[in-house]
Amino acid sequence: MEKCVLCNTTDSTEVVYRSAKWRVLLVDDDSWPGFCRVVLNGHVAEMTDLDYRQRTALMDVVWIVEQVVREVMQPDKVNLASLGNMVPHLHWHIIPRYRDDMTFPDAIWAPQKRVVLPDVLDARKKRLSELRHRLADRLILQFGESLTE
Numbered sequence: 001m002e003k004c005v006l007c008n009t010t011d012s013t014e015v016v017y018r019s020a021k022w023r024v025l026l027v028d029d030d031s032w033p034g035f036c037r038v039v040l041n042g043h044v045a046e047m048t049d050l051d052y053r054q055r056t057a058l059m060d061v062v063w064i065v066e067q068v069v070r071e072v073m074q075p076d077k078v079n080l081a082s083l084g085n086m087v088p089h090l091h092w093h094i095i096p097r098y099r100d101d102m103t104f105p106d107a108i109w110a111p112q113k114r115v116v117l118p119d120v121l122d123a124r125k126k127r128l129s130e131l132r133h134r135l136a137d138r139l140i141l142q143f144g145e146s147l148t149e
């Protein structure tokens, strides 16, 4: 699996928290501030490849991330997506959505419908440091210190 893009996140996507089983990333995408990803560490393709306890544990992480994204980013809606068509490696996208974002109400991967006003986008980007810190705090509170790589 040396070609797996999720295992080789050498781009600027930032690991906010790492456990033995999963990690939480803050996706560095100028167009989608607050976009987070929960990635299972193992190579598992489908949620139903996990047993009940494992999949519940993974979703608990997704719920924590969604809650913090809501608190900090104040979106109109949160989108959760698990596609994984390119890589058999379970991961969840947690995406804050706004009525004025580029593709709303379609998926973020849909063709662009509009341009977000620069001031509006900047205001959202300014929340990212708080998002990063609050995510780390909440995950540490729940699961203990983050592992280092």
Ligand SMILES: [Zn+2]
Pocket: 001, 004, 005, 006, 007, 008, 043, 087, 089
């Ligand atoms: Zn992988």
